[in-house]
Amino acid sequence: MTLRIYNTLSKKKEEFIPIEEGKVKIYVCGVTPYNHPHIGNARPFITWDVIHRYFEKLGYEVTHIQNFTDVDDKIINAANREGVSWDTIANRYILAYFEVMDQLNIRRVNVYPRVSEHMQEIIDMVSGLVKKGFAYEVDGDVYYSVQDFPAYGRLSGRELEDMQAGARVDIDDRKRHPMDFALWKSAKPGEPAWESPWGPGRPGWHIECSAMSLKYLGNSFDFHGGGSDLIFPHHENEIAQSEAYTGKDQFVHYWLHNGFITVNEEKMSKSLGNFFLVNDILAHYRPETLRYFIIATHYRSPLDFSDERLEEAERSLERLKTANDNLTYLATLPTGTKDSEEANNLRAAVDQAKIDFYDAMDDDFNTALAVSVLFGLAKEINTYHSGVLLGKASHSSSAVQAAQGMFKELLDILGLDLTAKQSDHVQDGAIVSELMDIIIGIRQDARQSKNWTTADRIRDDLNSIGIQLEDTPHGVRWKHK
Ligand SMILES: [Zn+2]
Numbered sequence: 146m147t148l149r150i151y152n153t154l155s156k157k158k159e160e161f162i163p164i165e166e167g168k169v170k171i172y173v174c175g176v177t178p179y180n181h182p183h184i185g186n187a188r189p190f191i192t193w194d195v196i197h198r199y200f201e202k203l204g205y206e207v208t209h210i211q212n213f214t215d216v217d218d219k220i221i222n223a224a225n226r227e228g229v230s231w232d233t234i235a236n237r238y239i240l241a242y243f244e245v246m247d248q249l250n251i252r253r254v255n256v257y258p259r260v261s262e263h264m265q266e267i268i269d270m271v272s273g274l275v276k277k278g279f280a281y282e283v284d285g286d287v288y289y290s291v292q293d294f295p296a297y298g299r300l301s302g303r304e305l306e307d308m309q310a311g312a313r314v315d316i317d318d319r320k321r322h323p324m325d326f327a328l329w330k331s332a333k334p335g336e337p338a339w340e341s342p343w344g345p346g347r348p349g350w351h352i353e354c355s356a357m358s359l360k361y362l363g364n365s366f367d368f369h370g371g372g373s374d375l376i377f378p379h380h381e382n383e384i385a386q387s388e389a390y391t392g393k394d395q396f397v398h399y400w401l402h403n404g405f406i407t408v409n410e411e412k413m414s415k416s417l418g419n420f421f422l423v424n425d426i427l428a429h430y431r432p433e434t435l436r437y438f439i440i441a442t443h444y445r446s447p448l449d450f451s452d453e454r455l456e457e458a459e460r461s462l463e464r465l466k467t468a469n470d471n472l473t474y475l476a477t478l479p480t481g482t483k484d485s486e487e488a489n490n491l492r493a494a495v496d497q498a499k500i501d502f503y504d505a506m507d508d509d510f511n512t513a514l515a516v517s518v519l520f521g522l523a524k525e526i527n528t529y530h531s532g533v534l535l536g537k538a539s540h541s542s543s544a545v546q547a548a549q550g551m552f553k554e555l556l557d558i559l560g561l562d563l564t565a566k567q568s569d570h571v572q573d574g575a576i577v578s579e580l581m582d583i584i585i586g587i588r589q590d591a592r593q594s595k596n597w598t599t600a601d602r603i604r605d606d607l608n609s610i611g612i613q614l615e616d617t618p619h620g621v622r623w624k625h626k
Pocket residue numbers: 173174175354379
């Protein structure tokens with residue numbers, strides 16, 4: 146089967162043809178490091194980690210780039226709140242990003258470019274767009290002129306006239322069209338600023354991904370990914386900027402977007418209080434459980450997150466572990482060579498699993514189907530295992546080795562490590578969880594005996610190390626700030 150991929154641009158599945166034989170080039174929009182990563186962040190990065198692993202397995206050389214938006218209003222606001230510099234915030238949460246993603250077994254990509262380290266490339270691109278007549282300056286701000294790019298709206302399937310009609314009445318008469326967006330913003334007092342031909346300022350959000358993908362991947366590359374919320378305006382604007390600047394069509398050949406995440410079937414949002422940080426989940430679940438949970442749904446489908454579903458994921462993963470342990474046990478048995486019908490059945494199941502798994506992955510990276518193939522194989526392994534234990538099947542080392550090799554090969558593509566011992570971090574997480582229950586209990590006792598000094602001290606001291614207590618109908622809960 147050939148690899149077919151759903152392209153947001155054409156809105157259909159297309160056969161994958163690399164731009165350069167044997168090579169795959171990927172750009173994925175990264176995070177704005179102003180907070181700890183939440184589950185919405187984890188989904189695209191796990192998805193792309195699996196896609197990267199699969200291409201490597203198929204023999205491609207993969208170049209994979211993912212940026213950090215380290216110059217942004219949210220970072221500046223967080224810095225002002227804490228009274229520290231913007232780069233203190235950015236560096237802190239870039240480290241937090243890696244800590245979490247490493248635990249989820251997400252391998253590092255080739256380059257993590259940061260906006261603050263690519264100002265020259267960004268300024269060059271904005272200047273080029275002004276020179277070519279796709280952008281204009283107004284009092285130190287530079288805007289992209291969407292009317293001058295006829296293909297604007299192609300990715301998101303919107304017409305410029307409809308967007309104009311739908312746009313809120315924009316009284317910003319400095320813009321030629323309400324949909325024109327900022328490439329460069331003049332400096333406001335107290336904000337970080339860089340020198341530019343239009344005076345001191347900083348880039349708009351969209352230009353960074355155009356400038357950095359151009360630098361690391363060239364005028365045209367194979368894949369661009371991110372969450373569906375980035376299709377418009379972010380990715381639409383990237384196409385407009387990049388293709389206008391290079392004068393070449395097809396800045397990106399395949400656009401891939403992850404589906405939304407809901408929590409208990411509600412939209413995830415800070416205001417609804419159902420906004421989960423990966424750290425908080427990892428205090429209760431193993432990292433491979435969260436990884437499995439995300440992979441077990443196809444990347445384009447919506448994903449509903451709840452405790453019940455995570456517990457279900459944990460049980461499913463346990464079933465795969467049992468099959469893996471059974472293989473490990475069978476491999477310790479004295480070498481047997483006599484083939485039996487059961488051993489031949491196992492061999493046939495291994496061969497079929499390989500075909501089915503790769504077919505599933507070739508169908509738009511259908512990891513949900515690929516996972517079900519693993520369960521089918523696990524069932525065959527368990528049947529064979531009990532056959533050997535009951536003396537019904539003779540032990541065949543070669544069949545067991547074939548099954549072991551295939552099970553590992555397929556799990557590796559998904560990045561699931563069933564042999565991983567609970568990391569120190571997870572053990573620490575469990576201990577922290579229990580210690581917090583003890584501390585919260587002491588504080589409750591203090592409050593009951595009206596010892597407000599102790600109760601307040603516990604709350605304030607926890608607060609100072611970034612832990613916030615919350616009263617809920619189910620008692621006091623704690624979370625990372
Ligand atoms: Zn981006």
